[in-house]
Amino acid sequence: MNKIKKIVFLSLLVSLGLALNIIESTIPVPFVAPGAKLGLSNIVVLTTLVVFGFKAGFTVAVLKSLSFAMATGSFSGLFYSLSGAILSSIVMYIVYKHFNNYFSLIGVSIFGAMSHNFAQIAVASIIMENIKIFSYLPVMSLVSLFTGYFVGLSSIFISKNFEKNFFKIIT
Numbered sequence: 603m604n605k606i607k608k609i610v611f612l613s614l615l616v617s618l619g620l621a622l623n624i625i626e627s628t629i630p631v632p633f634v635a636p637g638a639k640l641g642l643s644n645i646v647v648l649t650t651l652v653v654f655g656f657k658a659g660f661t662v663a664v665l666k667s668l669s670f671a672m673a674t675g676s677f678s679g680l681f682y683s684l685s686g687a688i689l690s691s692i693v694m695y696i697v698y699k700h701f702n703n704y705f706s707l708i709g710v711s712i713f714g715a716m717s718h719n720f721a722q723i724a725v726a727s728i729i730m731e732n733i734k735i736f737s738y739l740p741v742m743s744l745v746s747l748f749t750g751y752f753v754g755l756s757s758i759f760i761s762k763n764f765e766k767n768f769f770k771i772i773t
Contacts (some may be wrong), residue, residue: 612650612658619646619666620673627674635738638745641715641753647687648694648711648757653764656695663687685725686718693717707761711754715746 623643643666651659667687671680694714697705705713719742727735 612662615646615650615662616665619643619662620669623670635741635745641749644753645756649760651695651698652761660691663691681725682722685721689721690714690718707758708751708754711757712747712750715750716743719746
């Protein structure tokens with residue numbers, strides 16, 4: 603794939619991630635945990651990590667967070683989103699690359715969801731100057747099991763079909 607086609611394709615993936623993020627922000631999530639989201643846009647990030655590798659997946663995750671902040675004007679949430687995107691991308695790649703004998707994409711996604719929540723709570727703790735916010739981490743980790751499972755399951759389906767039909771798309 604030449605460089606221009608790859609840039610265009612990754613731009614489309616960022617746009618898709620942004621669209622899913624915006625749609626997700628309008629869905630009221632009746633979870634036990636306030637602030638919990640389904641993580642639909644992480645399907646795009648995980649699929650990009652699998653198909654294109656770490657650099658592309660990391661880029662899509664960061665650009666998705668930045669473009670969401672610009673599109674919605676919620677720059678206060680940028681620190682939370684960006685920290686979660688960075689840490690979860692790194693963790694998902696490490697687990698996918700080095701522990702794929704033990705974990706499927708569902709496991710990779712659950713690790714990503716948990717690390718995303720950890721990063722966001724760490725940023726909240728720093729901003730609020732209160733370490734007690736970490737008491738919320740077990741609740742968010744429980745939610746991560748369910749959301750990570752759904753994102754991982756979706757990513758398995760999309761990655762398999764994407765890799766099978768990829769050369770048909772770019773030619």
